[in-house]
Amino acid sequence: MDYAPRPKHLRKNSGGAPARKAPRGQAQNREWPPALRGFADRVGTVWNFLRAYPRLSTAGGLLLAIVLIAAAGDYWWKEMRWRYILIHHTASDIGNLDYYKKFHVEQRGWSDIAYHFIVNNGSMNTTIGQIEESDLWKSRKANLSTRNWYANYFGIAVVLVGNFERHKPAPLQQEALITLLTNLATRYDIPPERIVGHREVQNTACPGKHLNMNEIRAAVKKNL
Numbered sequence: 001m002d003y004a005p006r007p008k009h010l011r012k013n014s015g016g017a018p019a020r021k022a023p024r025g026q027a028q029n030r031e032w033p034p035a036l037r038g039f040a041d042r043v044g045t046v047w048n049f050l051r052a053y054p055r056l057s058t059a060g061g062l063l064l065a066i067v068l069i070a071a072a073g074d075y076w077w078k079e080m081r082w083r084y085i086l087i088h089h090t091a092s093d094i095g096n097l098d099y100y101k102k103f104h105v106e107q108r109g110w111s112d113i114a115y116h117f118i119v120n121n122g123s124m125n126t127t128i129g130q131i132e133e134s135d136l137w138k139s140r141k142a143n144l145s146t147r148n149w150y151a152n153y154f155g156i157a158v159v160l161v162g163n164f165e166r167h168k169p170a171p172l173q174q175e176a177l178i179t180l181l182t183n184l185a186t187r188y189d190i191p192p193e194r195i196v197g198h199r200e201v202q203n204t205a206c207p208g209k210h211l212n213m214n215e216i217r218a219a220v221k222k223n224l
């Protein structure tokens with residue numbers, strides 16, 4: 001046996017592989033659960049970059065803030081601006097979405113149909129109470145259904161096919177309307193008293209004397 005002190009460089013780890021000093025990044029990674037190590041590495045890389053280029057980082061931060069504010073504004077505009085639901089009739093017992101879209105674009109010169117939703121009456125290959133959603137609604141554009149700009153920008157426009165100055169809507173059509181209104185009122189947090197007939201915001205007969213708006217509002221209120 002050799003009892004002489006061993007040379008310093010042989011004292012530790014003489015039995016196995018020499019201990020490797022891990023680079024700083026890897027040593028820090030030991031604290032992270034394996035699943036998060038890749039993520040931690042990326043955060044480290046970004047952090048090092050931010051420290052190395054402070055001006056670029058400030059510009060990037062501002063740009064990010066602008067993008068986030070624009071996205072939030074876009075979301076607010078599309079999903080949170082709705083304050084009213086406006087009800088109309090077409091004043092004619094014939095038509096569907098395509099028919100009125102064509103009429104409004106070709107005869108009135110508008111960019112699209114004036115309404116967001118149309119509740120059909122069974123004419124032109126529709127079924128009674130069938131609801132069609134216009135492109136105007138899909139892109140959440142303002143409706144063109146009244147002369148009141150506020151109602152047009154902040155209102156959801158629903159039209160029923162029919163002339164309710166002459167007759168009542170069919171029960172199935174009225175039921176479909178109430179279901180649609182209940183869904184919209186729930187989704188966009190619109191109280192039933194803000195469901196208004198066209199004639200309640202403007203001097204017009206629309207949506208006709210046989211469409212009882214109080215009855216419609218009461219029915220929606222009961223469903224909420």
Ligand SMILES: [Zn+2]
Binds near residue numbers: 087088089145198
């Ligand atoms: Zn109207």
